[in-house]
Amino acid sequence: MDKATVDRLIKEKFVLLPPTLQRAARYAIDNPRAIALHSMRTVAGNAGLQSSAMHRLARHLGFDGYESLRNVYREWLSRSAGPFTDRATALQQRKGRDKTDTLISEMIAADSNNLHQMSNADTLAALRTAKNRLATSGHIYTVGLRSLFPAAFYFNYACSMFMRNTTLLSGTGGISFDELRHARPGDTLVIFSYEPYARDALSAARFAHEQGLHIVAITDSVISPVAPHAEALIVVENTTPSLFPSIVPVMAIAQTLVAMLVADGGRNSLGKIRKSETQLRDLQIYVQPGKSLPSGKSHHRP
CATH class of the missing domain: 3.40.50.10490 (Glucose-6-phosphate isomerase like protein; domain 1)
Known part of the structure; x- marks a missing residue:
């Protein structure tokens, strides 16, 4: 089973899931990298759920447990990184102000999330x-x-x-x-x-x-x-x-x-x-506070 199949199963089963598992499913859809990179306890904590919720979601989707589900996301992540040309193309396809204000906001937001x-x-x-x-x-x-x-x-x-x-x-x-x-x-x-x-x-x-x-x-x-x-x-x-x-x-x-x-x-x-x-x-590696840089030129007349 691949990630596309998992996504399809989640969408098909979503309305039939109990509220707790719906929250788990929504987190999986929105945060696939987190599923691939982190443990069940960490993922559940970030989603505001008990660890058992992620295990139960995996079982509802036909897996024997969370790790089997996670392996699908790991495989997806290992194949998902696009080449540099694709990234550059996406940047150049932005229109108007999207190349400036929105791009800056997205850069800051992405790294804020990375650090979090x-x-x-x-x-x-x-x-x-x-x-x-x-x-x-x-x-x-x-x-x-x-x-x-x-x-x-x-x-x-x-x-x-x-x-x-x-x-x-x-x-x-x-x-x-x-x-x-x-x-x-x-x-x-x-x-x-x-x-x-x-x-x-x-x-x-x-x-x-x-x-x-x-x-x-x-x-x-x-x-x-x-x-x-x-x-x-x-x-x-x-x-x-x-x-x-x-x-x-x-x-x-x-x-x-x-x-x-x-x-x-x-x-x-x-x-x-x-x-x-x-x-x-x-060794005078740094300029001392209050002192100016030497000009390298003599101020004396020859």
Whole structure:
């Protein structure tokens, strides 16, 4: 059975369903990605229902339980992402003011919803698992390629302010992920990965798993190729009318993980942050408050 068949069954059976199951059915129709990505408890909670309601809906539709229904939505989600050309075409087909005011509103609304979904129980539990693993890792390697590189760079850079055991896997100079050759069991790989999934990022995840590393994955689906390897699987919504899937949620996850690590870092972290600030000040990396930028030109006559 595919999602189109499920949608048809829901529409055919809707008027015969009791009110509670009608609410569950309406939620499934309106939020198919949520069904694919989240547990029965989380979905039911977001719909304002008891968990049993989602199970009963699945049985009414001919499934043996919620997970069987969810598998249909997972399969649909794995095939539903359109190519970039389709996204660009949809943007250009907008008319008049729809290209400006409405588009801006939809962009903001989409990311507001993406961020709101981060507060579900599954994501919170995964964040706690990730923080605990990172806090006890021998070394932390981070990878995020192409549009997700900013999230990986931010996470590694921010952590370097108070940790001395982080490495960004950037592939600079065509060396791919040679740094992982030095990794040991007990180290951790943090990977940011969205569909379409970058081949090199997946290769890094597989290699790290084979070497006995722990893996923290920030991705867009429970059926992501990195999911089977992850000890902490943080699934984020990335819906947007823009060209690429939104990177706002992964940036928020990166910032949240850093904040959690600092919050639990104690005096050791504070000492390293003070030292980093002193070094940056001594190196004159930033313009000091109240001082203007040097012009680079002499005001003296020759």
